[in-house]
Amino acid sequence: MSNLVEWYGLECRKCLRHIVLPHRIPQGSSTHPWYWPTGETLAWFLHPDCGYLSLYSESDVRLIAVEPDQNPLPVPLWRVEVPCDHDNCDKRIVVHTRGKSRGAAGAAVSDAGFGLKCPDGHIVSNPPGLHILEIEEKRENRS
Numbered sequence: 750m751s752n753l754v755e756w757y758g759l760e761c762r763k764c765l766r767h768i769v770l771p772h773r774i775p776q777g778s779s780t781h782p783w784y785w786p787t788g789e790t791l792a793w794f795l796h797p798d799c800g801y802l803s804l805y806s807e808s809d810v811r812l813i814a815v816e817p818d819q820n821p822l823p824v825p826l827w828r829v830e831v832p833c834d835h836d837n838c839d840k841r842i843v844v845h846t847r848g849k850s851r852g853a854a855g856a857a858v859s860d861a862g863f864g865l866k867c868p869d870g871h872i873v874s875n876p877p878g879l880h881i882l883e884i885e886e887k888r889e890n891r892s
C-alpha cells in the first residue's frame with residue numbers, strides 16, 4: 750500500500766464525491782490548513798461534476814486521502830459572486846466551484862438555476878452579472 754497524501758474537502762451531497770479545498774498555511778486567526786471564505790460561517794459550494802449546489806459549514810470539511818500520483822486539484826477553485834436579481838435587493842450569493850476557466854465556473858453557477866437563493870430568500874434565476882475571482886492554491890510538493 751502506498752502512502753496516501755492528505756487533503757481536505759467537502760463531500761458532494763448528491764454524488765458523494767469530493768470538492769477538494771486548497772491548502773492554506775495556518776496564519777493569523779486561522780487555525781485550519783484548508784481554504785475557507787473569510788468571515789463566512791456557511792458557504793455555498795457547487796460540485797462541478799454533477800452540478801449540485803449545497804450550503805456547507807466548516808464542520809463539514811473532511812480529511813481526504815489521495816494517492817500521491819493523483820492530482821486532486823486538476824482545475825482551479827473560483828469564487829463566484831452572484832448579485833440578487835430581485836427589485837430593491839442588493840444581496841449577493843457567493844458560490845465556490847472548480848472549473849477549468851473563469852467562463853466555465855460562471856456558466857456552471859448560472860446553470861444552477863433555481864438552486865440559487867439570496868440571503869433574503871429570493872430565488873435568483875437570471876443573475877445580472879457575475880463577479881468571478883480565482884482562489885490561489887498552495888500546491889505543495891508533498892511526495
Ligand SMILES: [Zn+2]
Pocket residue numbers: 761762763764765766796798799800801
Ligand atoms: Zn456531486
Ligand SMILES: [Zn+2]
Pocket residue numbers: 833834835838839840867868869870871
Ligand atoms: Zn434578494
